[in-house]
Amino acid sequence: MTAWAMVRHRFASFAGTFVAIALGVAVVAGSVTLYLSSRPQPPERYRASPVMVQAPSVGINDYGEPEIRSWTPDELAEVSGRLEQDPRITAAIPDPFFYVQRQGTADHGMARLAGHSWSSAALGGYQLATGHAPAKKGEVVVGASQGEVSVGAPADEAGATAGLVPGGTIEVLTAVGPETWTVTGTTDGPGFYVSDDDALARASGVRVIGLTVTGDQEQVADGAQARIGGAGTVRAGPERAALEPVEVTRIRWIGAQLLIAMVTLGAFATVFVVASTCALTAAQRRRELGLLRTAGATPGQVRRMMYAETALIAVFAGLVGAPVGSALAPLLARPMTDLDLEPPGFEATWQPAAAGGAILLGLIVALAGVAVAARRASRVPPLAALREAAAETRSMTPARWVFGLLSAAGGAALLAAMPAMATQSKTTAGMGAAMLLITAAALLAPVVIGPLVRLVTAPWRGSATGMVVREGTLTGVRRVASTAAPVLVTVGMTVLLVGMVATINEAAGVDEAADIPAATVLAPDGTPGLSEAAVRGQAGSSRLDTRVLVTHGAATTGEYAAGIAGSAVTLTPEAAGEVGASVGSAITLRFADGAQTSLPVRRIDAGAAAPVVLPRDLVRKHDPDALTSMVVLTGEPRPAAGARVMTARGYAEEQVAEEGDLVDLFLRVLIGLTAGYTAIAVSNTLLMATAARRQEFRALRLAGAGLGQVLRVTTAEAVLAAVVGALLGGAVGVFSLAGVRAAVEDELGRKVALMIPWDAGLGVTALCALLAVGATAVPVLRRPGLAR
């Protein structure tokens, strides 16, 4: 009863907590919804094939995905034959795919999946719309969309099939080069469909067989697995998500990195802001809680009442925040596909787990945040209610010391351990360290606030405003710590994120410039790579990219390999170490087409172009769909379709810029998310803190201060809180940044300049100060008749 009455009556003063939780839950619900929606899905192309067979997995790759080898043509025939013996299986259809794009279009990452065999159209239930099936090489059935057209541009999609009628021709680019195909028909499926033999010859091996079945899927699946044994893995129903092409999965992976970072940062900001807001609310109610104690409430009852209030608020806030977050997530889906962070067709779907989880998180965090405050509050002696002046007795508690120092030690240890970590975990570790240090700074803030305030206010010691501000902050150190906390996160995270990227870019920029020869290169132009025809006849060196599976003992490791004309079998020392090879020893390689050979290693070279370097002809023979990433020209370039000539430096800069654009995008999203949320928290906590001090300002006015003077005091206090937060946040940010730099230096083995993002740091500080001043002025101006 009491908790409900309190919440209902004092909803205004709980509004701050409500806003903090609702926003946090919305952020978490939204980003988790996007993340869960971006889990692999069974490909749309396989919708009419409930049971499918995947080639055997031979290991795990660097992305944590299974490494799937191809079936050899013999194995493929054998497996298909065995499957078709089952009367419930009406057809076993191999699904080869290959690179094809219509000339004059730009690839958005899907062209390498656009070519199919005509028989595989049945796996998606696609029918001929017009014409007839392709019968021989050079004939094609074109789909309604061809995969490579830019997503989000329906006009292009309509135009993609324009003019393509049976009997006409189409100019395409494939791994072979420019080709002219005869259109024999059109279909409602996506992509290009050529005859089965043609598709098998063009594809880099076959790793999927689709089944059309009658009867119960589960039974058919079990039967199929029993028939083929270890020669493949049967995937039925939703398990077919595992068959998503690696190109699609890779795009998802990039998006997932951003989403995971969003979820992590969002959750951290939520925990931080909600906990500090709950603590502030509790601190403000000291007198009220003392009253309850004089009325006969035991400490336990006070504590339980605070839990009950917070739970009420948290559930309400969650019920508001979660739907908002879930509703906003789909709005981000389109931009994410447009920016190639998610594959075409990505949609944010309703994820009950995300909404429910976010509500639960909000509830738990709020209860945890209030737990410490409740413990403290329940020990408020009844007498506290009788003493009018609610000046704090102690600003640092033992718990604050212990947790503050522990977080600081944890953060410092993480930074110190960074050089020894794997490269991929370094940014995560940097962010984790920053989060710990920010927590530490917030907990230990009261220690430094006193001296800092004395220092900053020293010039105004003589004025009345200076005195009131100074004493007001010094007697309310905890309050200042609470209001400075969101500023601290905002500034700390901004400085770290922007500075980290700037420092790494600086290091990378130096790195790239160092190895670029003064040459011209032939680079892909709107294509995923250069075709054989574009490379042939060019004077220069090129590499043909493929992937090989190296078997060593019982284990298999996937390695990126390059085919270089005239090169001997060469490994980098890392690759040699991984597969246990040395010069003269033989390595067992399995190529993209499934064929296995054993080759002696001729050289081990740290400067090799790829972990495994092979003769170009060998790669081409086993990977018909392989493309060349670029040619370093030594003579006059010969013009070719889907290729352009540029300087090596220009090419490198473009690569860096492309990566830079992606990183910038990540930065903008993450900072926008964190800073946006914490900036709202800045105004929120200051609004709360100032509203609770109306009495104090009234006394100030009664003592003869004009409204302008009161505003000057509140403004000065707000700015002071912002400055304290910014200084602490900046210090934490720079400290973490120094740790990141040390790790980068260690990795590169040379000095790297520390890039401190002054403009970004000062920018968010100014924004926070502005919000803080506004938020304190509102409650004062809302009751201008203070002196009545």
Place this chain on the structure above:
Amino acid sequence: MEIRAVTKRYGQADNTVTALDAVDARFDPGTFTAVMGPSGSGKSTLLHCAAGLDRVTSGEVLIDGVPVKDLSERALTRLRRSRVGFVFQAFNLIPALTAAQNVVLPLRLAGRRPRPGEVAAMLAEVGLAERAGHRPTELSGGQQQRVAIARALVTRPAVIFADEPTGALDARSGLEILRLLRAAVDRHGQTIVMVTHDPVAAAHADRVLFLADGRVVDDVAGPVGAEKIAVHTARLEESAR
């Protein structure tokens, strides 16, 4: 109700203030005692210590015969809740709760359900039957103090401590409050200890304790007239100078 040789010091080490200096006092059931004395004489501290709101430095406090020294905060709260009622100068009602909810609060906190009509009867006794649904901000000072008295009486405590209950009120409202307290003593045999500096208020008591510098300097059995008390007080303040 009894306190024995109670000493209370504030501050630490070299900077201590002795608020109570080995004070003995007994408050018999059904009596109305006024505690008087100049500012800083320790009268409020005496009340806080006797009520178990503040821990004593040395000596012993018995609430309804129970020594409070070794009680935990929780047990002490429970004892206070059931055996002690409070009325303060600043009313100290919970702003979020209505008059009736404020009155019922000690019972609720004790996990007790009020008997039907109990709260209404309590409010009627203080003359606020029709104000049950009003929040403190909607009541006058005198009315708020009457709610506070109803709240103190509702648990039928062994003793009610009143700290300057008329201090924030005008003379007429103050008189009403004093009559209510007097009635509680006369009609229900309620024990009341009231700290005040107002001789008129003290004149309603059966007995007046005079405190100065943390010691009981006089103990006058009443009824005592207001003028006599005023003279007494003036003399004490004179000698304190």
